[in-house]
Amino acid sequence: MTQVKTRFAPSPTGRMHVGNLRTALYAYLIAKHENGTFMLRIEDTDQERFVPGAVDIIYRTLEKTGLKHDEGPDKDGGVGPYVQSERQASGIYLKYAKELIEKGEAYYCFCTKERLESLRTTTGGKEIVVYDKHCLHLSKEEIQANLDAGIPYVIRQNVPNEGTTKFVDEIYGEIEVPNAELDDMILIKSDGFPTYNFANVVDDHTMGITHVVRGNEYLSSAPKYNRLYEAFGWEVPVYIHCPLITDEHHAKLSKRSGHSSFEDLLDQGFLTEAIVNYVALLGWCPTDNREIFSLEELVKEFDYHHMSKSPAVFDIQKLRWMNGEYIKAMDFDTFFEEAEPWIRRAVSKDLDLKKIAAMVKTRIEIFPDIPEMIDFFEEVPEYDIAIYRNKKSKSTEETSLKVLQDMLPVLEKQDLFTSEALFEQIRLYCEANGLKNGFVIWPLRIAVSGKAVTPAGATEIMEVIGKEETLIRIRKGIEKLS
RNA sequence: GGCUCCUUGGUCAAGUGGUUAAGACACCGCCCUUUCACGGCGGUAACAUGGGUUCAAAUCCCGUAGGAGUCACCA
Numbered sequence: 001m002t003q004v005k006t007r008f009a010p011s012p013t014g015r016m017h018v019g020n021l022r023t024a025l026y027a028y029l030i031a032k033h034e035n036g037t038f039m040l041r042i043e044d045t046d047q048e049r050f051v052p053g054a055v056d057i058i059y060r061t062l063e064k065t066g067l068k069h070d071e072g073p074d075k076d077g078g079v080g081p082y083v084q085s086e087r088q089a090s091g092i093y094l095k096y097a098k099e100l101i102e103k104g105e106a107y108y109c110f111c112t113k114e115r116l117e118s119l120r121t122t123t124g125g126k127e128i129v130v131y132d133k134h135c136l137h138l139s140k141e142e143i144q145a146n147l148d149a150g151i152p153y154v155i156r157q158n159v160p161n162e163g164t165t166k167f168v169d170e171i172y173g174e175i176e177v178p179n180a181e182l183d184d185m186i187l188i189k190s191d192g193f194p195t196y197n198f199a200n201v202v203d204d205h206t207m208g209i210t211h212v213v214r215g216n217e218y219l220s221s222a223p224k225y226n227r228l229y230e231a232f233g234w235e236v237p238v239y240i241h242c243p244l245i246t247d248e249h250h251a252k253l254s255k256r257s258g259h260s261s262f263e264d265l266l267d268q269g270f271l272t273e274a275i276v277n278y279v280a281l282l283g284w285c286p287t288d289n290r291e292i293f294s295l296e297e298l299v300k301e302f303d304y305h306h307m308s309k310s311p312a313v314f315d316i317q318k319l320r321w322m323n324g325e326y327i328k329a330m331d332f333d334t335f336f337e338e339a340e341p342w343i344r345r346a347v348s349k350d351l352d353l354k355k356i357a358a359m360v361k362t363r364i365e366i367f368p369d370i371p372e373m374i375d376f377f378e379e380v381p382e383y384d385i386a387i388y389r390n391k392k393s394k395s396t397e398e399t400s401l402k403v404l405q406d407m408l409p410v411l412e413k414q415d416l417f418t419s420e421a422l423f424e425q426i427r428l429y430c431e432a433n434g435l436k437n438g439f440v441i442w443p444l445r446i447a448v449s450g451k452a453v454t455p456a457g458a459t460e461i462m463e464v465i466g467k468e469e470t471l472i473r474i475r476k477g478i479e480k481l482s
Numbered sequence: 483g484g485c486u487c488c489u490u491g492g493u494c495a496a497g498u499g500g501u502u503a504a505g506a507c508a509c510c511g512c513c514c515u516u517u518c519a520c521g522g523c524g525g526u527a528a529c530a531u532g533g534g535u536u537c538a539a540a541u542c543c544c545g546u547a548g549g550a551g552u553c554a555c556c557a
Contacts, residue, residue: 043557392517
């Protein structure tokens, strides 16, 4: 059995789309699961769309996510170059295209943009262009004359109008398409560069790719590829088309969703490991239904035969949950290092940030959740006294006022401001007055935080802000309630 | 519009002829006698539809509907 070799072949056009990232991940996992080779190839045949710096994004993303390639522009594996513009410079694509012309599987086309434009029709609200094979019928002499005259040309694939072409995909099975549906796609553009479709076939073959892993959006063009492989007499690789990733409206995930790229997600505060983990589960599921996986564990468990066919909605809510799981699993020091700048955004006072960090660690899903959750440590926000009312502890504005008035002198006398000591004082007060803890603690917590929801209990908050500030806040609470 | 693919709860999904149709997120409830949260326990909720085949169908076949993808000198 030959060794598995997969590739990730992105175009340097900007941010890393999550669909792309998942394709890269699956390609990596399929190779590594079999101890195979994972290759990186840069597809920069579109000079217009090329974005400077985008190649760096690709390297950085692979590095950050741990999808280390064994071969690529920076790691020669003997089948380079690994950048298509460099391969194009070597003349490889033109050479193979001419071979196809010899075999009658391709032909020169000199049609102008205007003529092509005239072929454009609108159907079902969509504009489509179906080439009419106009140039297929040019004579040898006409072609030569055009070439000699320097008329710009493209090279097109020649697909017959009759019959069908079939191919086999590992996930979707056998798919058969009528040839009449297959357009005579352009192989070589007028600028001499190959199109994606053609470069892919030539490169995947010459670079020894055994398993072609790509997005479902290429499913319908796969038959054209097969014709090319067959025309060349090359062995067809194993096709693995990944199901589409969609937004909540079930349409292809686009920039409009706000989280269509890996960088978007990082910007929003998601952890790399969580993103990789989540994305792995979009279209694949292990037999035991486990959900939390490190990359190494994924390599071990991933079996592409368990991939699903149907498109998957990218659920940011579930990603948030998963991110929270990763945060909870972090060791405290690492967590604190990450969390401190976020805490600092809300708290400038000299408080025990580690205590605040500990409160927040199990309660956030992403780091940017922090500031809003702890802003009251800095300053009590304006609040409606209605929040003193609580059905369960039977608190009202009136009972709360009474509790605060009673507790104020107790706290004024209290010097040891630890959560335990404070709780003990409260307990004694409750005991003496026959009250439930919650009845007393509820108003204290509100007075001291100004919030109905806090990441910690009243006494913990008091410990952090200290005696002086606690008393100020309680007096202010009494004032508000009076 | 042609072609292709897809269709299990709101979402991710297990399931490959016989199951009380798993699990997770979200939602809801209860408990944790310090709220919310965390944690624990529990609950609501699904095989798009119509025909077959079969003793038996979410699973196989055909049709219908719905959704998506694609139809560039973009990848």
